[in-house]
Amino acid sequence: MAQAETAAIKSWQSVPFTKVAIDDAFWQPRLKVLKSTTMKACLDKCEETGRIANFAIAGGLMEGKFEGIYYNDSDVYKVLEGAAYALMTDRDPELESEIDRIIDLIAAAQESDGYLCTYFTLEAPDRKWSDMEKHEMYNGGHLIEAAVAYFEATGKRKLLDVACRMADHYDRVFGPGKRHWVEGHEEIELALVKLYRTTGEERYWKLALWLLEERGRGHGVGAIWDKEEWGPAYCQDDVPVRDIEKVTGHAVRAMYLYTAMADVVHASGDAAYVDALHRVWAHTVERNMYVTGGIGPSRHNEGFTHDYDLPNESAYCETCAAIAMAFWNHRMNLLFGDAKYADVVEREMYNGALAGISLSGDKFFYVNPLASKGDHHRVEWFGTSCCPTNLARFLPSIGQYAYASSDDGLVVNQYMNGEAALEVKNGTNVKVKQSTAYPWDGRIELTVSPDRADRFAVRLRVPGWCRGYKLTVPDGQVPGSEGLVDNGYLVLDRHWMPGDNVILELDMPVGVVRSRPEVEANQGRLALQRGPIVYCMEQTDNPELSCDDFTLAAREPLSVEHREDLLGGVTVLRGKAAEGKSCLFIPYYAWDNREAGFMQVWVREAEDRHLYRY
Amino acid sequence: MAQAETAAIKSWQSVPFTKVAIDDAFWQPRLKVLKSTTMKACLDKCEETGRIANFAIAGGLMEGKFEGIYYNDSDVYKVLEGAAYALMTDRDPELESEIDRIIDLIAAAQESDGYLCTYFTLEAPDRKWSDMEKHEMYNGGHLIEAAVAYFEATGKRKLLDVACRMADHYDRVFGPGKRHWVEGHEEIELALVKLYRTTGEERYWKLALWLLEERGRGHGVGAIWDKEEWGPAYCQDDVPVRDIEKVTGHAVRAMYLYTAMADVVHASGDAAYVDALHRVWAHTVERNMYVTGGIGPSRHNEGFTHDYDLPNESAYCETCAAIAMAFWNHRMNLLFGDAKYADVVEREMYNGALAGISLSGDKFFYVNPLASKGDHHRVEWFGTSCCPTNLARFLPSIGQYAYASSDDGLVVNQYMNGEAALEVKNGTNVKVKQSTAYPWDGRIELTVSPDRADRFAVRLRVPGWCRGYKLTVPDGQVPGSEGLVDNGYLVLDRHWMPGDNVILELDMPVGVVRSRPEVEANQGRLALQRGPIVYCMEQTDNPELSCDDFTLAAREPLSVEHREDLLGGVTVLRGKAAEGKSCLFIPYYAWDNREAGFMQVWVREAEDRHLYRY
Structure with a gap:
């Protein structure tokens, strides 16, 4: 295994958000809403939809049948992780005792050998580990992250012990000379590194490394892997990770994979991983990322298609993918000490990820298009509700990206x-x-x-x-x-x-953004950005305009106005469309918090006959 | 004569610079140097080179022969105009008595019928009005401008009376039913409008209008007009002015022509003139203007060539042309009430025109390239010294552009x-x-x-x-x-x-400027501008770099540093070339005030793989 040059790896240390007191007008109100509204809403939904009951039933504490989808355990874990983060900065005995109650259910649901996945325990105990797509280790990964967070928040070991028993079970079943395994939805790999860092048990990060190395070698099993339509690229099982050239497949899975790769490089120093990370980062950011930081244009595979395919209205841009992009880029920043990765984190913080939650904190986008005719809205919950619960753990820990x-x-x-x-x-x-x-x-x-x-x-x-x-x-x-x-x-x-x-x-001027010409969807269009904030235009502020029926001159000077009364306090940009009608832009993250109507990030650019372009 | 729509003509009034007290760190020091150094240097040079003596000799006050070139009278007039402006804001009996002395010589040189041009009086009295290229009325125009300025500065009529007698002479000789005339170098037309405004005599602006209308109708006489190489387009005698579509020929002449056209439209309201002005303005600014505001790329004709021909190192960009561009655009702004014309005035004030004079106030550029290998420098005077004397009248009146x-x-x-x-x-x-x-x-x-x-x-x-x-x-x-x-x-x-x-x-950010792709010279290059100031790079600040042997990334963040100690107090931009070497940019107007070396405005842009361009 070739070692990466020492110079290439900086290995900066993250400063935990518990050491970072945020006292600003932008994040502080959101963090309050998150604690007061989002956390409770997510817990309530987990309760209402049987997600929490599944643990009780699997643990024999109550009667009933498994309800929902096989990956539903993960939502509970993610809310717990978020709640743990909230508790770290703001103790709350009521919330803590509610979490303790749920932890008891989780512990009860764990099988005696450490196995933990309520769907299989209740529905298909004989089909464990038969299908990579069934999210067994994905669920397990989120359990680990929740356990580590709760241990750090409270010092209580119960959930951490559950997680360790489960990880030990994985380690007994899988690994060199044992069973092969490729997890269809990455997450376990990064979680195992986290568990290693908390417990000091080297076998956890080594198992993570082994799981990474299993990929792309024909060990995937199940229908997805064989599905001609997507093939193994869908779940990044097409090439060994050290040979990765391009971002492929399901966006969230890809991001979690690269996050884990960045994590293990800390310990392994493997130059092939370093090279692969650099290649795939450039491929993602330079050809496949929306200006909002959104990734994965296609609803079909919740993921990537071909280079520069960045349609606006049909953009998928799953909220989880934006969050995962922040996770990965945070690791890249720490690993290589380059600010360009923190730039991407910032892009997600203020745009792609933040757009996923309403200002009220109780409505969510799963899909984040960059244009809408007015028919796309946040809702309270989803059948597959990964996005709300991901926001519930991403936002309270936002301070960790600062230093x-x-x-x-x-x-x-x-x-x-x-x-x-x-x-x-x-x-x-x-x-x-x-x-x-x-x-x-x-x-x-x-x-x-x-x-x-x-x-x-x-x-x-x-x-x-x-x-x-x-x-x-x-x-x-x-x-x-x-x-x-x-x-x-x-x-x-x-x-x-x-x-x-x-x-x-x-300098924080109003900036006109244009895409490379290869991005067909944005040809002849511009977007506005000021500082880290990408802007959009919503119908409710622009009664004189119809969707996409106007043009904006790149030279149009815009009035920069901070409106405390609007959308929780935003700086808006106001000017005139080339046709003379007034127009107003708001931050993209704040769209769909008022009346329904069209929304556009990329607006058509008016003809410009100027000799010089600024 | 079709009348322009009333709405199209705003006819704002200029606020004279005498009503504008400038008290700033940028202009005030320059105005002081202008008064203390430039004015004296120009007067001394006019004395040393026989320009002033020519009047005394023509007036029979001293013995001698005409010295110099037939348009040399104009330099004396222009310095007088500048001195008058200086006196308006800062009385100076010594300077005033020196001017009065020169005015006596000028008055003496006027022939009894009002004719005034020392070259013809002394060298070729029988060849008057035989060659449009001999600048007879060009000289006369500058006399008028000086006379109006000095009258306004001091209330003294002597020079104004000389000017009126001369204008009356023109009016007797030329006009409908009298002799035809096209002046090869425009200037008289705008001057006659000025004289009309000061005296109220309508015949002056009507003569100006007649002179404009003479153009492009085959009335031009002399070698220049017949010269195949340039043809009548050189001196804008190719088409009637109301039919002008494109800027052509000698840059200063063209600008003085359009200035006069804008002046007469005030009184005439002629829609054809309005249309022609709009056409030729767009053609000039959208296809034939350097980012510095410089115009006229070719040394050959001191003027225009073909659209988008804007070479950098061989740029001619006569200082007078930049000043004349300010004159014209100032008129356009007043006439049409659109800020885009004041934008051009600003461009000239801070770049194209201002570059023509050293910080010390006694060295001048006639030619203003946008790149140099280090062999182009300001000098104290020129055989044809229109540029120093134009600066001497442009700068003291700079306040007139403010309101x-x-x-x-x-x-x-x-x-x-x-x-x-x-x-x-x-x-x-x-x-x-x-x-x-x-x-x-x-x-x-x-x-x-x-x-x-x-x-x-x-x-x-x-x-x-x-x-x-x-x-x-x-x-x-x-x-x-x-x-x-x-x-x-x-x-x-x-x-x-x-x-x-x-x-x-x-917002006054560091701005990256790019040309339209049609400008071949700037393909793959960028320039930096911050506010109205266009930047350049000089060798003396950039010892690590060789001329044009480096690239700059458009994304490179630049340190904005105000240096009171440098070049009279400038804000510099400092960063790194893409090759890692440090680089520093200074305002273009301030170049060639230190050691000789390369200079570049348009630098090669480093390859940019970013998906989004700001």
Whole structure:
């Protein structure tokens, strides 16, 4: 196994969101709604739909039959994971006791050998491990993630012990010299690495590595694998992972796979994995990602089709895929220390993933098109309800994307008003305070307070959408490499005194975005973006316009107006369509929170006869 | 003669620069240098080169022969015009008495019938009016402009009387039923309109109109007209002016022609002129203008070639042509009330025209390329020295471009820190105060102080380079048409109280500029612009780079740094070429003020694999 060059792997450490106090106008209200509304709504739905009862029945605690679909256990685990995150920042004995109650049911449902999947226990005990598509280990992976989260939140081991017993069972059944297995829906691989990190048990990450290595070697079993229509590419079982060139198949599965690959590279240092990750990242981001960060254009396979196929109205863009894209890119950022990955995380945070939940916190998109005639709306729950429960665990942990620690200091990846406590590598503890109105304003004042004067590097991400910035450092503006961007970061490697102030002013103009010409759907169209926020136009704000029956000049100057009263407080862009009628753009994430009507991200561009294009 | 629709002609009034106090860090130092250095340098050169002596000799006040070229009188007139402007804002008895001395010489040189052109008086009295190319009326036009300026500056009529006698002479000799004439180098036409406005004598503008109408009808005489190489298009004598479709020939001549056409339309309302002006403006700006505002790519004819022919290193871009472009566009703005013309004025003010003069005020470019290998430099004077003397009259009057008055209020066209006094149409006097660090910062605070509460419109130009702005009006941000751009202006039509504050924040990001693909010279290249300032790269700041041997990624974030110590105080852009070497951009206008070396505006763009372009 060739080792990746040490230089290529940075292995930054994530700073847990529990160390990051968010106190801003953008995220704070959402986190409140998440706790007060979303979490309860998801728990209620899990109860109402029999998802929780399935555990009780499988555990023999009540009478009944399995209800729902074989992957429904995972929704309960994901809500538990989210609830654990919520508890970490905001203790709530009532919620905790409700979770404890559910954990008891889960524990009861575990079979004596560690096996845990209520569908098979109740419906098909003799068909275990006969079909890769039945999500046995997918469910198991989510159990592990919930268990780790709840253990970290409360110190309670019960669910973690359940998870370990299950993982040990997997490890006994599968592995070198034992049974082959390819899980149809990736998730277990990244979860096992997490379990390894929590327990220190090396066999867990080695099992993850083995599961990754099983792929693409003909070990897949079941109908899906044989299905001519999709073939093994659907579940990334077409080539060995180290040979991956292109993103294929089901979008969420692909993202979870790459996330796990990034996770195991930390330990394995396998250069082939590094190369594959770089290849598939470029292929995903440079040819197959919507401007919102959405991925997977096709409803057919919930996934990828061919390069540059990014239709707007029929865009599938599953919410889970956007979230998974953030997971993967977060890992990539930590692994390789390049801000371009944090750029993608940001794109998901403010667009692709965030659009999946209503401002009220109780309605959800599974599918996130970039254009609609008015017939696409958020709903309270889905038969396959992975998206609401994924949001329930993604959003409360959003603070984890803000910072990282590097071997020479700290990294600021995301800008949000608030404060964080980090330990830099030489043991110095540093408080970092951000004062900013991001994402509506590009000015960030950073106060760096080490507990003792010390030298270390502070890396500030200059977002990919930003072309010009001003940096003011404690001792005045310093021309030189300190002011220049390296791998997307300004690197301030200097002696820091408690209370040192850095001011970073990011140009945050109204930006006109155009696609590469290869994207047929966007030919002759433009989108608007300001800072990290992608904009769209909704009918309710644009009574003078009809869907797609207008054009916008790229030169049209737009009035930038912050409206506290609108959509929870948003900055809108207002101007005139080329035909003279007024038009108003709102953040894409906030669409479909009012009256139904058309929505467009990519609008037709008016003819431009100017000699110079800005 | 078809009348133009009333709606098409706005006929705004210029606000003279004498009503505009400029008190900013950008223009104020330049105006000081202009007065202390440039004016004196130009007068000295006119003396040294015999330009002033030619008048004394022609007037019989001293012995000697005509020295120099037949259009040299014009340089003296232009310096006088500039000196008059300088005196208007800053009385200076010493300068004034020097001007009076020169005026005495000019008056002496005038022949008894009013004819005035020292070359013909001294060298070829029998060849008057035999060759359109000999600049007789061109000289005369500049005399008129100087005379009007000096009369307005001092109230002294002597030079004005000389000018009127000369104009009356023209009017006796030329006109319907009298001699035909086409002046080879336009200038007299716009000057006669000016003389009409000062004296109220209608025959002057009618003579201007007649002179315009003579063109393109076979009346041109002399070698130039017959020269096959250029033909009559060289001096815009190829088609009647009302039929003009395209900009042709010598750039300065063409601009002075269109300036005069815009002037006479005020009085004539001729729809054919309006149409021709719109056509030729579009043809000039949309196909034949450099990003700096420079025009006329070819040294051969000092003018235009074919559409999109905009080579960089061999660009001719005469300084006078850039200045003339400002003259024309200023008139167009007043005539049609559209900010797009003021955009061009701004482009010239900060780039194409301003580059013509060194920061020291005593060295000049005649030719303004957009790339140089290091062999192009400003010099103190030229044999044909129209450019220094044009700068000497353009710069001191720069304040005139800042404001206009419309029939319903006032217009702010250019942003510069300072104060202006205007009368709005209903007799209310308004003081307008601008607090801004423009062009380095896009925030403008405008204090509007009418001498009594009154309703009128304040128009604020939103520059063409600006895509996003924030507007704060006295009673809070007002959504609605007041916040939207109309013909390039925000129109605040409201009741104004003394001291009302308006804050306009223009997004002023680092902008990447690209040409239309038709511009071969710029294919695969980009330029940088921030606000109105076009940037270039000079060797002295970029020791790691060789000329054109590097590429810049459009995504490269650039550090925006204001350097008080550099080039009189400039905001520079600093980043990395795609090859990793650091690079620094300075404003184009400030190039060639230090060590010689390569210079580039359009740099090669690095390959960009991103799916979305900002």
